[in-house]
């Protein structure tokens with residue numbers, strides 16, 4: 278199954294996709310355990326997969342949530358529960374884990390996500 282294809286049990290595309298970098302720099306900071314922690318939350322609506330380098334090697338492990346286009350940095354395995362519970366389930370990204378390069382302003386991020394939700 279490619280990253281955006283339909284889930285075999287529901288025939289619906291997943292609503293969100295979590296990419297967890299598994300390339301060199303992130304691997305040094307235990308990105309494999311981060312991926313494993315996120316996979317515990319995988320469902321027909323949430324796809325979790327390894328990715329190659331996401332271009333943010335100095336602040337890994339790097340995690341990206343699509344289609345929200347939210348980037349997290351220095352993610353630890355224990356953070357997966359919080360990201361899934363608050364961001365994926367409640368729509369509130371975890372401010373302390375956001376990559377500052379992409380998300381310098383939390384309020385602006387929330388406005389963008391809310392406008393995306395309204396468009397759906």
Ligand code: FES
Pocket residue numbers: 298299300301302303304329330331332333334335337338339
């Ligand atoms: S090695 Fe993970 S972002 Fe580059």
